[in-house]
Amino acid sequence: MPDQTTSEPILRLGTRQSPLAMAQAYETRERLCAAHCWDESAVELVPVLASGDRIRDRPLAEIGGKALWTKELDEWLGEGRIDASVHSMKDVETHRPEQLLIAAILPRADVADVLVGAHSVRQILPGSRIGTSAPRRAAQLLNARPDCEVVNFRGNVATRLSKLAAGEADVTLLAAAGLARLGEHGIGTRLDPEEWMPAPQQGAIGIECRADDERVKSLLAAIDHRESHEAVLAERALLAGLGGDCRSPIAMLTSREGAAMTLRCTLYSPDGSQSIRGEARGTAEDFGWVQSFAQDLLGRLTAGMASVFGHGST
Numbered sequence: 001m002p003d004q005t006t007s008e009p010i011l012r013l014g015t016r017q018s019p020l021a022m023a024q025a026y027e028t029r030e031r032l033c034a035a036h037c038w039d040e041s042a043v044e045l046v047p048v049l050a051s052g053d054r055i056r057d058r059p060l061a062e063i064g065g066k067a068l069w070t071k072e073l074d075e076w077l078g079e080g081r082i083d084a085s086v087h088s089m090k091d092v093e094t095h096r097p098e099q100l101l102i103a104a105i106l107p108r109a110d111v112a113d114v115l116v117g118a119h120s121v122r123q124i125l126p127g128s129r130i131g132t133s134a135p136r137r138a139a140q141l142l143n144a145r146p147d148c149e150v151v152n153f154r155g156n157v158a159t160r161l162s163k164l165a166a167g168e169a170d171v172t173l174l175a176a177a178g179l180a181r182l183g184e185h186g187i188g189t190r191l192d193p194e195e196w197m198p199a200p201q202q203g204a205i206g207i208e209c210r211a212d213d214e215r216v217k218s219l220l221a222a223i224d225h226r227e228s229h230e231a232v233l234a235e236r237a238l239l240a241g242l243g244g245d246c247r248s249p250i251a252m253l254t255s256r257e258g259a260a261m262t263l264r265c266t267l268y269s270p271d272g273s274q275s276i277r278g279e280a281r282g283t284a285e286d287f288g289w290v291q292s293f294a295q296d297l298l299g300r301l302t303a304g305m306a307s308v309f310g311h312g313s314t
């Protein structure tokens with residue numbers, strides 16, 4: 001028997017410590033081991049505490065600063081304490097440190113949101129309290145149901161479900177991908193993404209490494225899913241073009257027929273009372289069309305939205 005305690009892992013994979021992040025790390029490890037015919041011990045999971053997880057008692061907007069979920073992992077990666085890190089792409093800023101590279105995107109999971117506490121958006125009882133800390137979900141819900149009220153609802157998936165059960169809100173919205181990864185299959189109503197568009201990059205898991213680390217880059221290439229990767233790149237390009245981040249009231253959806261990609265996008269005012277939608281088509285070879293699309297949307301902003309998007313965005 002080989003001595004497990006002294007065998008060096010082939011890859012040290014950094015991850016946040018939340019149950020969802022750990023589930024994503026296990027999935028990544030499984031795919032890596034399957035692709036390379038490795039034993040599980042070849043990939044060492046290294047949990048890293050992120051500032052977003054450490055500071056739990058204040059709204060994210062108040063803590064301020066970006067990179068709440070990535071800063072520590074980026075440092076560990078830059079210092080060589082880990083070889084790669086696993087991310088929920090939805091939480092990853094569009095501008096990444098130059099020395100890092102998103103080398104692989106796993107096959108994308110269901111992009112939909114799930115509504116918990118009502119059978120449909122229409123059937124939410126008048127005047128209900130919607131528990132969410134996501135500006136996109138708040139704006140979308142208020143757009144469809146201006147009679148409702150949003151209450152801030154932070155915390156991981158389990159925390160949010162227990163706050164709902166405790167009556168802190170009447171309904172909440174969660175990502176189908178996150179629920180599925182946590183093994184929570186029967187919860188809530190899946191909202192059709194065509195009608196209720198998700199956040200940019202929702203359902204996508206990305207693995208990042210040092211841009212000059214050829215060994216790790218080629219190991220990760222084996223688990224990259226090209227179509228998912230291209231959709232994520234298009235959505236990141238659109239989000240960056242809009243000057244947005246994961247705190248922006250922006251919904252988008254990518255669909256695909258052969259090489260042709262279609263991006264649909266809706267921008268909201270924070271209170272949901274105003275919205276702008278658009279659609280554009282192109283290929284993944286060059287995202288010039290995505291930049292034009294962003295400019296087109298920004299050119300149509302109403303006064304109530306101008307502070308949220310474009311150059312003045314936070």
Ligand SMILES: NCc1[nH]cc(CCC(=O)O)c1CC(=O)O
Nearest residue numbers: 088090174175177178202203204
């Ligand atoms: N902001 C938290 C977050 N980041 C990614 C997911 C879900 C998984 C995914 O979208 O890949 C979630 C939870 C949620 O929105 O319900």
